[in-house]
Amino acid sequence: MRKSHPSPAEPPEKDDNLRIGSPKTKAAGFASVRSSFAHMLRQGHSLPSAVRILGRMNQTDGFDCPGCAWPDPDDRAALTEFCENGAKAAAWETTRRHLDWKFFQQYSIDDLAKQSDYWLGQQGRFTQPLMLRPGSRFYEPIDYQEAFQRVGNALKGLGSPHEAIFYTSGRTSNEAAFLYQLFVRAFGTNNLPDCSNLCHESSGVGLGETVGIGKGSVTLDDIHEADTIIVMGQNPGTNHPRMLTALQKAKRNGARIIAINPLPEAGLMGFINPKSPAQLISGGTPIADLFLQVQINGDVALLKAMMCLMLRAETEAPGTVLDEDFISLHTEGFEALRAHLQAQDLDTLIEASGVPREALEQAVSIVLRSRKTIVCWAMGLTQHKNGVGNVREIVNFLLMRGSIGMPGAGTCPVRGHSNVQGDRTMGIHDRPPAAFLDRLQSVFGFEPPRQHGFNTVEAIQAMLEGRAKFFFAMGGNFLQATPDTQRTARALQRCEMLVHVSTKLNRSHLLHNKWSIILPCLGRSEIDQQAYGPQLVTVENSMGVVHSSQGHLKPAHPDLYSEPSIVTRIAQEVLGPDFPVSWCWLIENYDRIRDLIAQTIPGFEDFNARVRQPGGFHLYNGARERKFHTDTGKAKFTINEAPDLTLPDGAFRMMTMRTHDQYNTTVYGNDDRYRGIKGGRRVVLVNEADMREAGLSAGTLVDLTNDHGGELRIAPRFTVVPYPIPRRCVGTYFPEANVLVPLDRYADGSFTPASKDVMVRLTPSS
Numbered sequence: 001m002r003k004s005h006p007s008p009a010e011p012p013e014k015d016d017n018l019r020i021g022s023p024k025t026k027a028a029g030f031a032s033v034r035s036s037f038a039h040m041l042r043q044g045h046s047l048p049s050a051v052r053i054l055g056r057m058n059q060t061d062g063f064d065c066p067g068c069a070w071p072d073p074d075d076r077a078a079l080t081e082f083c084e085n086g087a088k089a090a091a092w093e094t095t096r097r098h099l100d101w102k103f104f105q106q107y108s109i110d111d112l113a114k115q116s117d118y119w120l121g122q123q124g125r126f127t128q129p130l131m132l133r134p135g136s137r138f139y140e141p142i143d144y145q146e147a148f149q150r151v152g153n154a155l156k157g158l159g160s161p162h163e164a165i166f167y168t169s170g171r172t173s174n175e176a177a178f179l180y181q182l183f184v185r186a187f188g189t190n191n192l193p194d195c196s197n198l199c200h201e202s203s204g205v206g207l208g209e210t211v212g213i214g215k216g217s218v219t220l221d222d223i224h225e226a227d228t229i230i231v232m233g234q235n236p237g238t239n240h241p242r243m244l245t246a247l248q249k250a251k252r253n254g255a256r257i258i259a260i261n262p263l264p265e266a267g268l269m270g271f272i273n274p275k276s277p278a279q280l281i282s283g284g285t286p287i288a289d290l291f292l293q294v295q296i297n298g299d300v301a302l303l304k305a306m307m308c309l310m311l312r313a314e315t316e317a318p319g320t321v322l323d324e325d326f327i328s329l330h331t332e333g334f335e336a337l338r339a340h341l342q343a344q345d346l347d348t349l350i351e352a353s354g355v356p357r358e359a360l361e362q363a364v365s366i367v368l369r370s371r372k373t374i375v376c377w378a379m380g381l382t383q384h385k386n387g388v389g390n391v392r393e394i395v396n397f398l399l400m401r402g403s404i405g406m407p408g409a410g411t412c413p414v415r416g417h418s419n420v421q422g423d424r425t426m427g428i429h430d431r432p433p434a435a436f437l438d439r440l441q442s443v444f445g446f447e448p449p450r451q452h453g454f455n456t457v458e459a460i461q462a463m464l465e466g467r468a469k470f471f472f473a474m475g476g477n478f479l480q481a482t483p484d485t486q487r488t489a490r491a492l493q494r495c496e497m498l499v500h501v502s503t504k505l506n507r508s509h510l511l512h513n514k515w516s517i518i519l520p521c522l523g524r525s526e527i528d529q530q531a532y533g534p535q536l537v538t539v540e541n542s543m544g545v546v547h548s549s550q551g552h553l554k555p556a557h558p559d560l561y562s563e564p565s566i567v568t569r570i571a572q573e574v575l576g577p578d579f580p581v582s583w584c585w586l587i588e589n590y591d592r593i594r595d596l597i598a599q600t601i602p603g604f605e606d607f608n609a610r611v612r613q614p615g616g617f618h619l620y621n622g623a624r625e626r627k628f629h630t631d632t633g634k635a636k637f638t639i640n641e642a643p644d645l646t647l648p649d650g651a652f653r654m655m656t657m658r659t660h661d662q663y664n665t666t667v668y669g670n671d672d673r674y675r676g677i678k679g680g681r682r683v684v685l686v687n688e689a690d691m692r693e694a695g696l697s698a699g700t701l702v703d704l705t706n707d708h709g710g711e712l713r714i715a716p717r718f719t720v721v722p723y724p725i726p727r728r729c730v731g732t733y734f735p736e737a738n739v740l741v742p743l744d745r746y747a748d749g750s751f752t753p754a755s756k757d758v759m760v761r762l763t764p765s766s
């Protein structure tokens with residue numbers, strides 16, 4: 001079949017310089033300092049300017065790192081409260097390169113589609129709005145006013161507000177997010193899918209049901225105080241590097257750390273603190289005391305096996321393992337769980353986990369030393385068909401010993417995007433709680449829509465079926481972040497208008513049917529000048545601390561709008577200038593937006609004053625105080641069956657993950673330093689025994705395929721890399737492997753795509 005245009009959906013398949021070394025056993029160190037500055041210099045900064053910019057990151061009067069959501073310590077180091085990957089994020093945003101209209105005269109969207117994601121991201125910052133007309137292959141510049149009118153007219157022309165979809169990526173500030181959801185609901189829909197749907201939604205759902213709050217319960221002090229920290233399904237050395245400093249501190253205070261992961265990730269194994277000269281010389285500290293190499297999706301079986309061993313220990317020494325007082329006072333459902341565990345066959349569970357029995361026994365003995373246990377987790381647990389079950393199983397494990405709501409103990413889902421948690425608090429939610437809508441109604445005097453909106457998976461389905469025709473993205477890269485790339489491309493290409501609020505070019509911008517509009521915006525590091533002077537915004541980190549973020553750099557272009565101002569201008573076009581409050585008046589001074597937030601959302605009383613305290617303030621968290629706001633007021637034990645992990649002959653279970661040189665769909669470079677892979681991203685990590693069995697050698701090119709739901713999906717030309725990964729498990733990078741992730745295989749209860757558990761076959765490429 002010949003295509004008239006190259007498919008914009010997937011990056012090109014070249015990997016010219018692939019070099020394979022061996023995985024590292026320690027993260028950070030001097031190489032990370034060198035890399036931080038190299039990325040800044042490459043983007044056109046001088047060394048003093050790089051030092052100045054990075055020195056403002058995560059300081060109380062500076063801007064919040066646009067990388068991950070790990071909290072800042074109270075004793076933050078002057079100038080150096082950033083990590084290598086935060087530096088890459090800052091370098092990427094603050095680049096001196098700019099895109100002008102000549103660039104878009106030179107390159108059609110078809111030319112751009114042939115380039116790699118890395119290349120697209122290197123072209124520089126958008127400086128003016130752009131529009132692609134029906135039938136055209138070239139973006140042309142327009143002014144903001146015309147863009148807002150076109151967007152407004154398209155929205156007003158829809159048959160129903162439910163035909164529009166409003167996506168959010170988690171970098172959006174609280175102020176922008178609050179205005180955005182207010183506008184969308186006043187317009188008349190809850191179609192507010194967000195990146196959280198692809199990310200920690202399983203945590204939100206699993207925790208909400210069992211402990212009454214969809215956020216983690218611990219603070220940074222708890223991490224420092226814990227006796228046992230379990231890090232499951234997470235690669236902090238790459239994705240939350242500053243977490244390693246906290247883990248190191250915990251270890252110094254006597255904590256033992258257990259890593260549960262199919263891969264021996266460098267940051268879990270060891271850490272050389274780049275801020276400590278002594279560490280740079282001594283070679284750093286080991287992080288994990290025990291590494292349990294679980295097979296992909298073997299976590300429910302593993303946790304159940306540990307709980308069975310704990311029940312046996314309780315039988316042998318009654319009163320030493322379970323926290324009976326906590327269980328009877330604060331929980332329900334324990335007897336059913338006990339009966340369920342007693343009926344399990346321990347050997348079957350151990351086998352399904354993939355971990356030797358002795359290692360599990362060792363893990364249990366570490367856990368039983370004290371009740372101060374924290375479990376940290378991320379995408380390795382949430383992105384599974386049983387992602388919610390994984391989270392509920394962690395809760396069971398913690399509740400048995402009363403390890404929640406006391407110092408040094410609790411739940412710690414480690415969030416991704418720097419304000420993904422805050423966006424949800426502000427109401428970016430396709431299924432908003434009734435109480436939230438009631439507050440909107442009483443503060444703003446309009447009747448918000450009550451019917452559920454589309455989450456990310458449902459949004460793609462609705463666009464595919466023509467039920468939604470207008471797609472608006474507040475940041476992000478929807479095409480590359482979502483599953484089933486070809487199908488998502490078809491979905492977006494059915495829309496009548498695609499609108500992207502973005503800082504830089506990405507593959508989602510290259511899709512086109514009728515109208516595509518790019519609205520460039522300020523980045524977080526830049527001065528946001530409004531009528532009342534430079535404005536600050538606020539964000540909420542992974543531990544529920546709300547704090548300010550203020551940019552200090554000159555904007556990439558003097559005419560760039562901020563995200564809040566873009567929202568108010570579109571709202572004004574669609575709803576009129578004074579509905580429900582004057583949008584112009586709000587945007588003059590963001591304190592006014594925060595006053596409305598304070599009136600609407602519990603916990604934000606006196607917001608403007610409290611957010612100006614150094615370090616911000618903690619939001620209320622019931623679980624932290626053993627107040628479980630579930631329907632019964634009790635924390636709940638639940639029964640979650642271990643998934644059936646049998647694979648058809650010749651098939652593998654594939655996880656898709658991040659390299660050390662990317663931020664989600666943003667590719668900073670082609671290396672994955674800690675895993676010893678350089679110069680290429682189209683690789684598949686395979687166990688050597690499996691390679692021998694399948695007749696594959698290092699360097700063989702293979703096509704990855706699956707036929708889920710009767711549809712053949714192919715990701716061609718991946719290089720086989722021998723790797724210490726469990727048998728029948730393979731690893732690839734996202735977004736290259738997203739074509740293989742089926743849209744309709746998602747977590748029960750949370751709709752999070754199962755992108756860590758995709759059945760694939762490997763066939764040598766022809």
Ligand SMILES: Nc1nc2c(c(=O)[nH]1)N[C@H]1C(S)=C(S)[C@@H](COP(=O)(O)OP(=O)(O)OC[C@H]3O[C@@H](n4cnc5c(=O)[nH]c(N)nc54)[C@H](O)[C@@H]3O)O[C@H]1N2
Nearest residue numbers: 085233234235239296297378379380416417657658663664
């Ligand atoms: N530099 C950088 N920082 C980032 C990001 C980035 O792309 N780059 N992304 C941000 C975002 S949005 C997020 S959500 C986080 C993501 O942070 P992570 O969740 O750490 O990211 P992944 O690369 O998806 O890594 C998943 C880890 O889970 C393991 N894993 C996979 N399957 C399983 C399983 O079945 N069981 C267990 N126990 N482990 C498994 C993998 O081996 C890998 O170590 O990071 C945030 N921070």
Ligand SMILES: Nc1nc2c(c(=O)[nH]1)N[C@H]1C(S)=C(S)[C@@H](COP(=O)(O)OP(=O)(O)OC[C@H]3O[C@@H](n4cnc5c(=O)[nH]c(N)nc54)[C@H](O)[C@@H]3O)O[C@H]1N2
Nearest residue numbers: 169195199475476477481501502504506656664665734755
């Ligand atoms: N297979 C697979 N798929 C996954 C995952 C996985 O592990 N495996 N992880 C999932 C996860 S955890 C997440 S969170 C999603 C991420 O999904 P998204 O949040 O949609 O994707 P990002 O790559 O973070 O978005 C990057 C784009 O955001 C824009 N941008 C950057 N900064 C700003 C800003 O300040 N303002 C605005 N308006 N735009 C900005 C830029 O244009 C950039 O290209 O991907 C998910 N997809």
Ligand SMILES: [Mo]
Nearest residue numbers: 199200416417
């Ligand atoms: Mo994420």
